[in-house]
Amino acid sequence: MTQDSHVATTDAQTLVQSYLDAFAARDLARCLDFYAEGAEVKFVSGVYAGRAALEEWHKERFAADLQILRVDSVSVDRDTVKIDLMLASNRLKFFRINSLAARATVRLDAGRIREAHFGPRFTDPFEGW
Amino acid sequence: MKDRPNILVIAIDSLRADHLGCYGYPHATSPNIDAFAREGALVERFVCAGLPTHPSFTTLYTGQHPITHGIVAHGPRNALGKDSPFLPQVLLEEGYTTCAVDNLATGRLWFRRGFEYYIDPSMRHSLYIDVTSEELNARAIPWLKAHADEPFFMLIHYWDPHWPFNPPARYQHLFYEGNPTDPGNRALERWWQHPLGAVAKDTWMRRPEGLITDPDYITALYDREIRHVDDGVGALLGALDRFGLSDDTVVVLLGDHGESLVEHGIFFDHHGLYDVTLHVPFLVRWPGHVAPGTRLARMLQHHDIAPTLLDAAGVRIPREMDGESFLGLLTGASDAAGRERAVSCECTWQAKWSLRTDRHKLILARAPDLYGSPERELYDLAADPREERNMADENPELAAALTDELESWIATRLSALGRSEDPLRQHGISLNFS
Numbered sequence: 294m295t296q297d298s299h300v301a302t303t304d305a306q307t308l309v310q311s312y313l314d315a316f317a318a319r320d321l322a323r324c325l326d327f328y329a330e331g332a333e334v335k336f337v338s339g340v341y342a343g344r345a346a347l348e349e350w351h352k353e354r355f356a357a358d359l360q361i362l363r364v365d366s367v368s369v370d371r372d373t374v375k376i377d378l379m380l381a382s383n384r385l386k387f388f389r390i391n392s393l394a395a396r397a398t399v400r401l402d403a404g405r406i407r408e409a410h411f412g413p414r415f416t417d418p419f420e421g422w
Numbered sequence: 423m424k425d426r427p428n429i430l431v432i433a434i435d436s437l438r439a440d441h442l443g444c445y446g447y448p449h450a451t452s453p454n455i456d457a458f459a460r461e462g463a464l465v466e467r468f469v470c471a472g473l474p475t476h477p478s479f480t481t482l483y484t485g486q487h488p489i490t491h492g493i494v495a496h497g498p499r500n501a502l503g504k505d506s507p508f509l510p511q512v513l514l515e516e517g518y519t520t521c522a523v524d525n526l527a528t529g530r531l532w533f534r535r536g537f538e539y540y541i542d543p544s545m546r547h548s549l550y551i552d553v554t555s556e557e558l559n560a561r562a563i564p565w566l567k568a569h570a571d572e573p574f575f576m577l578i579h580y581w582d583p584h585w586p587f588n589p590p591a592r593y594q595h596l597f598y599e600g601n602p603t604d605p606g607n608r609a610l611e612r613w614w615q616h617p618l619g620a621v622a623k624d625t626w627m628r629r630p631e632g633l634i635t636d637p638d639y640i641t642a643l644y645d646r647e648i649r650h651v652d653d654g655v656g657a658l659l660g661a662l663d664r665f666g667l668s669d670d671t672v673v674v675l676l677g678d679h680g681e682s683l684v685e686h687g688i689f690f691d692h693h694g695l696y697d698v699t700l701h702v703p704f705l706v707r708w709p710g711h712v713a714p715g716t717r718l719a720r721m722l723q724h725h726d727i728a729p730t731l732l733d734a735a736g737v738r739i740p741r742e743m744d745g746e747s748f749l750g751l752l753t754g755a756s757d758a759a760g761r762e763r764a765v766s767c768e769c770t771w772q773a774k775w776s777l778r779t780d781r782h783k784l785i786l787a788r789a790p791d792l793y794g795s796p797e798r799e800l801y802d803l804a805a806d807p808r809e810e811r812n813m814a815d816e817n818p819e820l821a822a823a824l825t826d827e828l829e830s831w832i833a834t835r836l837s838a839l840g841r842s843e844d845p846l847r848q849h850g851i852s853l854n855f856s
Binding site for chain 1 (some may be wrong): 537549552586620626631854
């Protein structure tokens with residue numbers, strides 16, 4: 294995706310969905326192109342800052358075959374998109390976790406990702422009782 | 423003055439004894455805990471019976487060894503039997519108001535048993551282990567004030583020293599000078615190959631300035647988290663003083679298990695039956711009953727806690743509890759308590775038993791571990807307290823004798839319980855976080 298098309302993509306939700314599509318396609322260059330200069334990824338409690346670190350983070354996730362099983366909800370609040378999803382990966386499978394409730398919180402700035410936080414999502418064990 | 427004492431159990435996750443000043447650590451990690459230790463009794467050799475958190479807390483609550491209650495690992499295959507006694511349940515029935523400030527019941531419902539109040543501030547976090555001592559105290563201290571006139575039992579479970587080690591910024595000047603992200607430092611590369619190390623490398627060891635590569639820095643982060651929880655303990659004990667409760671309250675401070683930092687190639691987790699993980703602090707303060715400065719050299723374990731606290735409360739100890747009260751040791755009324763042998767087990771990341779005597783420790787594996795450790799390890803704890811020289815091959819007679827003793831202990835206990843299969847073999851390694 295080119296910088297021009299980034300700028301043209303004003304709808305935050307669409308932009309984040311496009312990023313997730315690129316992630317699912319394992320398209321590293323396209324994924325990185327979504328990020329602004331100096332962007333950060335927070336992964337659980339880890340922080341990846343700078344292009345080399347972001348590249349490494351994506352490669353590690355691809356190597357672990359991180360997959361989005363299901364999107365449970367999407368909400369947009371000004372420049373921030375919050376997505377609740379269910380994930381699976383080889384790394385989780387090692388620990389006998391077949392799926393994990395997760396949340397992606399993505400803050401945008403001028404049509405690019407400024408900051409993204411990916412982490413597990415608290416699920417109330419008494420929900421639905 | 424109430425006719426029965428209040429009971430406050432301060433349980434600190436992943437706290438190894440030898441990183442506290444009162445157990446000889448040279449760094450100032452624990453000024454409040456050290457002061458507390460001087461006001462009562464310190465148990466020099468308190469040995470965890472079951473690793474990690476769920477087995478250990480179940481042992482604490484039931485007064486039963488893991489071989490009896492059956493919770494030998496984390497994971498969904500576990501369920502505590504209804505016939506296991508449970509400390510808060512017994513105290514509730516005896517008229518105590520019971521409260522846990524904790525989150526273990528989120529994963530396993532039996533941790534809720536017997537608690538009239540169950541307060542879980544970690545529900546505001548996506549990861550329950552991220553709850554801080556400040557958040558727990560913010561709920562616990564008003565509760566103590568509100569229930570000051572009732573005989574109460576409270577257990578508060580602090581998580582600060584549990585990984586990920588992310589101490590608040592106010593502690594960042596402590597215990598370390600160096601370059602934590604030096605790319606030339608390869609000391610942790612072996613750890614990255616371990617599944618737990620890979621998770622750590624991808625998450626909490628990744629800082630804006632780069633990947634942490636210096637294990638000494640991570641040890642400093644662990645020590646900062648101890649200082650963090652120490653401040654929390656100080657605040658809680660200060661509140662107890664302000665509310666006029668200290669004289670009427672038995673306060674116990676303990677670790678559920680320790681933490682292997684770099685020892686034995688096990689980095690920053692709590693598996694492995696070595697003393698860094700098994701040896702935890704145990705402190706008791708009970709003004710007028712336990713003399714300040716008391717030090718107990720006898721070996722004790724977590725299943726001895728519930729009988730002891732019930733004894734202190736004047737409550738009959740359920741016969742299903744297989745721990746023993748050491749109240750007499752604490753008060754000086756008797757010296758007939760303590761263990762000559764301590765058996766421990768783990769089945770979450772590896773399946774092992776250990777038998778500890780005054781002098782030696784035998785570790786026996788039921789399945790190969792990820793480190794390629796031998797099936798049988800034997801250490802001379804007097805000559806080699808760091809457990810670095812496995813002497814099983816050079817002293818096969820002693821290794822065989824201790825193996826026979828351990829196997830016999832397991833078989834006898836199982837027979838008494840009407841079971842035949844070793845619970846570690848039956849359960850299998852769970853590899854489960856929660």
